[in-house]
Amino acid sequence: MSDRLPTGVLVGALLRRANDAGGMAMVLARGDDQAGSMLLILREKWAFVGMAEPGRNLDGAAILxxxxxxxxxxxxxxxxxxxxxxxxxxxxxxxxxxxxxxxxFAAETIFGG
Structure with a gap:
C-alpha cells in the first residue's frame, strides 16, 4: 500500500484551498483519479509565471x-x-x-508543507 494520496484527492484540495484563499483554480484536463500525474499552469493576477509538476529530487524529497x-x-x-x-x-x-x-501555494497544498 502506498502513502501517496490519490491525484483526484490532491486536485480537489487544491481547488478548494485556492477558492477559499480568494484565488482561482480550474481543471483544464481531467486525468486518472488514482494515479494520474499533474501539470500546473501557474498564474498570478492572470499573468503567466510558469509551469510545474510534482516530483522528487535526488534525495527523494517531494518538490515541484x-x-x-x-x-x-x-x-x-x-x-x-x-x-x-x-x-x-x-x-x-x-x-x-x-x-x-x-x-x-501549490507546494504547500500538494506536499502539506
Whole structure:
C-alpha cells in the first residue's frame, strides 16, 4: 500500500484551498483519479509565471519541478505545450492556478508543507 494520496484527492484540495484563499483554480484536463500525474499552469493576477509538476529530487524529497515554457510565453505556446503533454499521457491532470505566490501555494497544498 502506498502513502501517496490519490491525484483526484490532491486536485480537489487544491481547488478548494485556492477558492477559499480568494484565488482561482480550474481543471483544464481531467486525468486518472488514482494515479494520474499533474501539470500546473501557474498564474498570478492572470499573468503567466510558469509551469510545474510534482516530483522528487535526488534525495527523494517531494518538490515541484519547473517544466515547459518560461514566463515570456504567449497563450498559444502555453496551450500547445500542455496539449502535447496530454496527448502523450491521457492520465495527466492539467490544472490552471491563479493565486499570489502560486508555486509556493501549490507546494504547500500538494506536499502539506
Amino acid at each position: 519541478t519547473r517544466v515547459g515554457p518560461d514566463e515570456s510565453a504567449d497563450a498559444p505556446t502555453i496551450d500547445d505545450y500542455w496539449k502535447r503533454r496530454r496527448a502523450r499521457d491521457p492520465d495527466l491532470w492539467v490544472i490552471e492556478l491563479d493565486i499570489p505566490s502560486a508555486e509556493r
